[in-house]
Amino acid sequence: MNKKPIIIAHRGASGYRPEHTLAAYELAINFGADYIEPDLVSTQDGVLIARHENEISATTNVAKHHEFAQRRTTKIIDGESKTGWFTEDFTLAEIKTLRAKERIPQLRQQNTIYDGLWQIPTLQEIIDLAKNYSKKLGRNIGIYPETKHPTYFRSINLSLEEPLLNTLRANGYHEKNAPIFIQSFEVSNLRYLAQTTNLPLVQLINLTGQPYDFVVSGDIRTYTDLVTKSGLSEIAQYAQAIGIHKDILVPRDNKNKLRSPTSVLQNAHAVGLKVHIWTFRNEDSFLPLDFPGNPQGEYELFFSLGVDGVFSDFSDTALSVRDRFTSIDIS
Template structure:
């Protein structure tokens, strides 16, 4: 069985603010095979690398007098969100921002780098990936929302990669929590592996409103996986889906095996060592930021034969016997 590939989740985001040039380069240095950027779009149609289209949590926009007044509230994928949104700014305005650690209470060492890096465009990240040898696993965020405001992410992605080696080298994967945008990407001539992201609960945003639409949980049933196996290359699931508590004790689930039987690869997100992100059985002490028994949890995941895992600390995965 091929070794599980390690994907730097937004770079080495356990050690440096996520989605920064520093985090991406560090991911390569620490042994990642690929990097995962989340992609959102500016008002003038530039794909930028940010966790979400709301910028207040990962940049210093609140401290910018000329931009602070752009704060507003809008509904995205059925959730009301207040903040500063990338689609309200041009790339020239976004380029003035500086990156900040998204989880400073959990990662104070990373927060010391606040302000040292700017915001990357997707094309900037591709250049870094070329220079470091990283593959790219690009996530299209809030695709339905972006399409509704005239910023179709599939078209913007195609503009960035079609005609370049990224659309023919086998080094590009495209993923989304919305399946429809993945097919739109392929229809635009992007040659990439397509991966359907699945939340633990709920229904995909592009299916909301259809009473017959399956939930993510229903799509993980045998019939659901068989149907997905005819449409996508792989699924990417919340780490919690890899565990089974039906017997009262924590044990590996059979999801990876069932997906493989349906012709699907399986990726999992996101492995982190802090107590806050570990299964309760693997937490040590009560402090969210303390590192728990991550080695036991990650070793269990490593034994499942996953296609790839998303990690914030690529070096920790490489320390596992199977990493």
């Protein structure tokens, strides 16, 4: 193995802290994660903040803020009806009055003790954290931002790409070797970014469905089409990596047992694309039946296949396996 696969802290150390908080990112950095991953959405005044979705009832205490009760509404986001409170209806000052909470308390009850402690961070605050720790630790802490619902945000005149690039430029992220990857489940915004920046881009690919910009434009191709040899060759024209659901690489049967690996990894590498896979979690409810109580075994399987990076809610577990696995001479 020529180079260790990178460990991407999925929304921070979200197995231990409410996701997308500075505390979650900081813990992941202290574990040793190579990159921290913020999902980016926009406020009403055009500031990029980190939330898994623009609908924030599951990840903040907005429902307890009676002054915002009238802002609860229903919207169509990427073709799905969503009811709740949406970041684009709040200024940054109003967002800063909210506090984060655990998104999946039924699985991570231990994280609920932190509910209400931390604000929703801006992209700039996350960059500041990464840069401060890079200086403190003497190693680059990368950032791995995702543009969430870019077609939707562009449709309401709050496009994500321009403020993202402006913020990155202002913070010295310019070149293709900068410690950053920009990711999206859509294609057209990555193509746009490829024409306007040299920064590395990642095409996200889900197990089912199709990019929402394809839906809007009438393009009938699905995510499955994107991982064919021709689809990967096309991605390689504008992106440097793919970020794929791990079941695309090693499918599961209807009993949740693993099947034989596909050729997607080899085909992606053949056209020069790195392959990052998501999402690794320690809880048995997320593991295949092959590895009950043994998340380490799942990592070992995918590292042995030669992936270039993994997204993990538990950076400490990922790092312990990665460092042990890559210390073995397997050449």
